[in-house]
Structures are given as C-alpha cells and as structure tokens.
Amino acid sequence: IIDALLRGFQEGQDILTLSLGGSDGWTESSSAVVASRIAALGIVVTIAAGNDGESGSWYTDSPGNGIDVISVASVDNTFIPLQNATVGGVPHAPITYFQTFPLNVTKTLPIYALTKNVSIPNDACNPLPPNTPDLSPYVVLIRRGNCTFVQKLGNIAAKGARVSLIYDNGNGFAGIASGNYTTALIQAADGEFLVSQFFAGAKVTLTFPQTGASAQFPNPAGGLVSSFTSYGPSNDFQFKPAVAAPGGGILSTLPTTQGSWGVLSGTSMATPFVAGSAALLFNVKGNTAAVGKGARTVFETTAQRIASSHTDADPLQTVTQQGAGLINVYNALFVTTSLSVGQLVLNDTAHFKSIQTFTVKNTGKTIKKYTLKHVPAGTAVTVTPGTIFAATGPVPLTNASASVTLSTTSFTLLPGLSLPIVAKFTLPKGDASTFPVYSGFIEVSSGPTDNLHVTYLGLGASLKDKQVLDNTDQFFGVRLPTVLNSTGNAQVNPTNYTFKGQDFPTVLYRLAFGTPQLRFDIVDSKIQLAGTINPRDLLSHPSYTFPRPNQGGSFSKVKIVGPLGELDYIPRHDNSLDNGYASISLSANSFANGTRIPNGSYRLLLRALRVTGDATKEEDYDSWLSPIIGFQA
Numbered sequence: 001i002i003d004a005l006l007r008g009f010q011e012g013q014d015i016l017t018l019s020l021g022g023s024d025g026w027t028e029s030s031s032a033v034v035a036s037r038i039a040a041l042g043i044v045v046t047i048a049a050g051n052d053g054e055s056g057s058w059y060t061d062s063p064g065n066g067i068d069v070i071s072v073a074s075v076d077n078t079f080i081p082l083q084n085a086t087v088g089g090v091p092h093a094p095i096t097y098f099q100t101f102p103l104n105v106t107k108t109l110p111i112y113a114l115t116k117n118v119s120i121p122n123d124a125c126n127p128l129p130p131n132t133p134d135l136s137p138y139v140v141l142i143r144r145g146n147c148t149f150v151q152k153l154g155n156i157a158a159k160g161a162r163v164s165l166i167y168d169n170g171n172g173f174a175g176i177a178s179g180n181y182t183t184a185l186i187q188a189a190d191g192e193f194l195v196s197q198f199f200a201g202a203k204v205t206l207t208f209p210q211t212g213a214s215a216q217f218p219n220p221a222g223g224l225v226s227s228f229t230s231y232g233p234s235n236d237f238q239f240k241p242a243v244a245a246p247g248g249g250i251l252s253t254l255p256t257t258q259g260s261w262g263v264l265s266g267t268s269m270a271t272p273f274v275a276g277s278a279a280l281l282f283n284v285k286g287n288t289a290a291v292g293k294g295a296r297t298v299f300e301t302t303a304q305r306i307a308s309s310h311t312d313a314d315p316l317q318t319v320t321q322q323g324a325g326l327i328n329v330y331n332a333l334f335v336t337t338s339l340s341v342g343q344l345v346l347n348d349t350a351h352f353k354s355i356q357t358f359t360v361k362n363t364g365k366t367i368k369k370y371t372l373k374h375v376p377a378g379t380a381v382t383v384t385p386g387t388i389f390a391a392t393g394p395v396p397l398t399n400a401s402a403s404v405t406l407s408t409t410s411f412t413l414l415p416g417l418s419l420p421i422v423a424k425f426t427l428p429k430g431d432a433s434t435f436p437v438y439s440g441f442i443e444v445s446s447g448p449t450d451n452l453h454v455t456y457l458g459l460g461a462s463l464k465d466k467q468v469l470d471n472t473d474q475f476f477g478v479r480l481p482t483v484l485n486s487t488g489n490a491q492v493n494p495t496n497y498t499f500k501g502q503d504f505p506t507v508l509y510r511l512a513f514g515t516p517q518l519r520f521d522i523v524d525s526k527i528q529l530a531g532t533i534n535p536r537d538l539l540s541h542p543s544y545t546f547p548r549p550n551q552g553g554s555f556s557k558v559k560i561v562g563p564l565g566e567l568d569y570i571p572r573h574d575n576s577l578d579n580g581y582a583s584i585s586l587s588a589n590s591f592a593n594g595t596r597i598p599n600g601s602y603r604l605l606l607r608a609l610r611v612t613g614d615a616t617k618e619e620d621y622d623s624w625l626s627p628i629i630g631f632q633a
Contacts, residue, residue: 017275019268021061036066042289049241050230057382074247078222081214112138167191235514300324300342315378319439336364346458361418376401470510496630
C-alpha cells in the first residue's frame with residue numbers, strides 16, 4: 001500500500017483513492033502517515049473509513065486514519081435496485097421481487113398456491129401431500145415462516161417445482177438464502193393478492209422480463225449512515241471519518257468475469273464517489289495544490305447533516321460515524337462563502353479546548369447577510385455502562401450536548417471580506433465512565449445555496465482514564481491476562497517449563513482500548529511493584545492485574561531481566577472470532593534480540609501505555625504480572 005501511495009505521488013497524480021484498509025484506530029500507522037503527508041502537499045487522498053460499525057467506536061480503518069486524509073463513511077442508497085414480475089390475467093401493477101438480476105425464467109407461467117390460508121405459519125415446511133399435482137409448469141407461491149427457505153423449496157421441488165415466489169410474513173422485505181433454487185421474496189400484500197386470485201379461479205400468470213431498467217424500490221434506511229460504517233474518532237482523538245457518500249446498495253459495473261454489473265455495499269463504494277467529486281472540484285476551481293489542500297474543508301463545510309433515524313424526535317447521527325455529513329458536490333463547487341476550517345476538535349476533558357475560532361469569508365460578488373446557530377448531534381456512548389468495553393454498533397446516542405456561545409449570531413459581509421468567529425463551548429453533563437463523545441455543528445447560513453457548517457466533537461472524559469488491558473473474565477470465562485500451560489489450561493501456581501515440544505507458556509490477553517505502546521518483559525520472580533486497585537503483597541499471590549492510580553514512579557526504575565517485545569500503536573480487540581484476543585508465545589525461549597533466556601524463576605510483565613500517557617511514568621501504564629514461571633530448558 002505504501003509503495004502504491006508513493007508511486008502515485010511520484011507519477012504526479014492529482015487524486016489517490018483507496019477502497020481498502022484495516023481496523024486500526026490510530027493516525028500513526030505507517031500507511032496512514034504516508035497518506036497524510038501526501039495529502040498535506042495538495043494531492044487529494046480519499047480512503048474508506050471501514051465496515052466495522054458493529055464493533056463500535058474508536059475503530060476506523062487505516063490508512064484512512066491519516067490526519068490529512070479524507071476518510072469516507074457510507075450512506076445507504078435511497079432506493080434498492082430490484083426486479084419486477086409482470087402480472088397477467090388480472091389487473092395489477094408489476095410485482096417487485098427481491099433480486100438484483102432477473103430470475104432466469106423466460107416463459108410466462110401460471111401461478112399455483114398450496115393453501116388459501118395466508119396466515120399459515122409453516123407453509124411447505126413438511127413434505128407435500130400425495131395428491132399434489134406436478135408443480136413444474138407453475139410459479140409456486142409459499143408463505144414465509146417456521147422453517148428455512150431451503151427446506152420449503154426442497155419440499156416443493158420434490159413435487160416438480162422449478163420456480164417459486166415466497167411472500168413475506170412481516171419479518172421484512174429483503175434478500176433470502178435460497179440455495180440454488182429459482183425463487184425470490186415478494187411482499188406480503190402481493191403474495192396474499194395472488195393467493196386470493198388463484199383460489200377465486202382467476203387465470204393469473206407471471207412474466208419475468210430479462211431486460212430493462214431495475215425497479216427502484218424505496219429503501220427504509222435510505223439517506224441514513226450505513227450501519228456497517230466504522231465509528232471514529234481515532235484513538236488519539238482525531239476527526240474520523242471526514243465525510244460520507246453513497247455507499248450502501250450501489251448499482252455499478254463489475255468485471256465481465258463477475259457478471260458485468262451488480263449491487264455492492266461498503267465504504268469502498270462511497271470512497272470513489274468522493275474521489276470523483278474531487279476531480280470535479282479541480283475542474284471547476286483549478287488544478288492547483290491550494291485547491292487540493294482545501295478540498296477536505298470544502299467538502300466538510302458544504303456537506304448535508306444526517307439524521308440518526310427517520311424519526312423526527314431522534315438526534316442527528318453522531319459525527320463519529322457521519323463525519324461532517326453527506327457530501328454535497330454541487331454546493332462544494334459553487335458555494336460563494338468559505339469557512340477557514342471544516343472541523344473543531346475540542347479534545348478530552350484533560351486537554352479541553354473550550355475556545356475555538358474560525359473565519360467566514362464572502363467569496364461572492366454581492367453583499368451577504370449571515371446567521372449562525374448551534375446544531376447539536378447525538379452524543380455517542382462509546383463504552384457500555386458498568387464495563388470497560390466499547391459499546392457495539394449501533395452505538396447508543398443521548399441528547400446530552402455541549403452548549404455553545406458565539407461571538408455573534410448575525411452579521412453582514414461585503415464581497416471579499418471576512419469575519420473571525422469565536423465559539424466558547426461548555427461541556428455537557430454525563431457519565432464520564434462511558435466515555436461519551438459529544439458532537440455537532442455551527443451552522444453558517446446566507447440563503448439556501450450558502451448553507452455551511454463547521455463540525456465539532458469532544459470527549460466528556462479523560463482519555464488517560466480509559467483502561468486498556470482487559471482484566472475481566474467476560475471473554476474467556478477466565479480472568480485475563482492469563483498464562484496458558486502446555487495443556488492449554490490457565491496456570492495458577494508456579495510452574496516449570498522445559499521448552500521441549502509443547503511444554504512452554506503462552507500469555508493470552510485482550511485490549512479493551514488502543515494503546516500507543518505495548519511491552520512484554522521478563523522480570524525477576526521476586527520483583528516488588530506497588531499495589532494499585534487492591535494493594536497487596538505480590539509474592540503471596542500468583543498473579544496481579546491492575547490499572548494504576550496516580551502514585552508516581554519512574555518507568556525506567558522497573559528493572560527487567562530482558563525484553564520479549566514491544567508493539568506500537570495497537571488497536572483494541574473486538575468480539576469477532578478473528579480479532580477477539582492476542583497471545584504471545586514463549587516457545588522460542590529467547591529475548592527479543594534472539595538471545596536465550598537463562599534458566600531460573602521469572603515473571604512476565606505486560607504493560608500497556610494509556611492514551612495521552614507519559615511513556616516515562618510507570619503510573620500511566622496498565623500492567624499485569626504473571627504467576628511465577630520456571631525456565632528449565
């Protein structure tokens with residue numbers, strides 16, 4: 001990835017776009033840093049924010065986390081491109097069925113219903129009766145419910161059925177898992193109509209056109225941020241994602257080997273939209289480095305704010321998922337007002353920047369009167385109350401918002417003139433242990449075509465208070481971190497290892513939050529470390545887990561026998577099977593530099609630096625000391 005970024009820069013490209021990434025949460029990964037440095041030179045770099053919305057906050061992808069990169073969120077298409085079946089024999093509008101491509105049915109077929117009971121809960125869940133006719137000439141109608149679709153389809157196929165339509169029972173109009181059968185889901189009302197007509201004796205037929213435009217079916221989630229979009233901010237509290245674009249349910253071209261066209265969803269679909277928008281911006285504003293450097297600000301300040309639902313009483317979606325909003329390309333190209341910044345980062349409570357400034361400039365040719373107002377967004381509850389774990393998506397929102405005092409709420413500007421605006425923020429009330437991220441917008445309006453905003457976000461807690469090491473038994477049923485012995489069981493008492501075959505220890509651990517530095521060290525078995533959560537004598541306990549209170553102490557004074565390893569800028573773990581935990585194996589029986597660990601009795605010391613912590617201070621680390629491990633190689 002880095003090589004591709006550098007090659008694009010060396011070849012003089014104006015726009016670099018990457019529909020890829022990995023859950024990271026840090027602006028400091030190597031690819032993110034390279035992408036950001038390229039963007040800072042005036043090359044527009046658009047990168048997908050990620051598709052891990054279900055994993056909760058602090059989880060956007062790199063390299064999109066690069067500070068100057070335009071990290072792109074996804075918004076669901078307002079329509080779902082589906083297919084229609086034409087009804088014959090009775091007057092009725094075409095029936096929409098949930099398929100991107102037409103069913104491979106080239107003949108007009110009559111319908112057949114198994115029962116006139118349109119409330120039957122288990123239609124076709126059992127083998128059909130012996131008197132069932134040959135179903136091969138028909139489109140068979142089945143009601144959804146009580147068993148798998150494949151089970152229903154297998155039962156009708158046993159009577160010759162080749163084509164069927166399953167009508168919904170209220171569970172939702174969506175795609176279904178139907179194996180290799182020729183079928184699709186239709187809405188309940190359409191299915192009930194067809195069944196009633198069949199038993200009324202009408203000669204109803206269905207035709208499945210193989211050409212023509214898709215049916216534009218209204219998407220209930222259309223216009224909202226796609227649920228899969230990863231939530232920011234970055235672990236070091238940078239504004240991610242930047243903007244959103246259409247990315248959910250996008251009909252587009254595909255390689256001919258994959259069918260030439262299809263419908264896909266992801267922030268990877270949204271990202272090229274922003275790249276294309278940047279190309280238009282260069283075309284209209286001029287292909288200069290200045291335009292490239294200002295592209296993100298222009299897109300952010302002219303974006304359209306996004307609701308969290310279609311219920312009017314619900315708050316706007318948190319900025320940590322929508323960014324500055326849905327990109328509005330036309331306004332970005334032709335707006336005649338500019339704002340000096342697109343985002344205001346207020347930081348956490350320990351580094352709270354309550355006073356923020358930005359400048360409004362009239363870039364048009366006429367006098368403009370401006371009005372300013374505060375528009376809050378939902379506050380994201382990023383940590384589940386009573387736990388140390390990130391709240392999974394959709395991240396809960398509250399209406400607790402910051403209050404803002406503006407230096408002015410209305411003013412007039414002559415063409416070419418500008419005015420600095422001062423905004424003073426007051427923190428919202430809330431439970432700091434849930435690490436609430438509050439956000440919103442300062443709207444700057446001068447008529448319908450000049451409706452802009454500056455987007456802000458802040459944290460109602462101190463980042464350094466966020467525990468990093470998972471010391472619970474929630475994930476594995478055993479308190480973490482833990483040492484696994486040669487049989488894969490948790491070591492409780494002092495244990496000797498020969499390092500022959502499988503006889504070696506493995507440390508199992510999880511991170512409840514990202515850490516800028518994770519260290520593994522070998523220490524003497526009799527090391528003395530101050531107590532923390534429940535102060536106690538380490539030597540009388542086999543293991544010790546803690547986050548430290550502010551007791552002071554120098555990190556360098558913790559004497560180690562030797563390092564096992566160090567990792568920088570590590571993201572937290574989530575609940576997925578492939579990223580639920582991590583481990584460090586001592587199978588090699590060596591320090592990080594490859595030298596052999598001498599025989600003796602030791603403990604393993606695991607330390608994770610808290611975000612914004614001082615790497616030289618022992619109290620800014622979460623630490624864990626293992627049971628005594630005997631090295632007898």
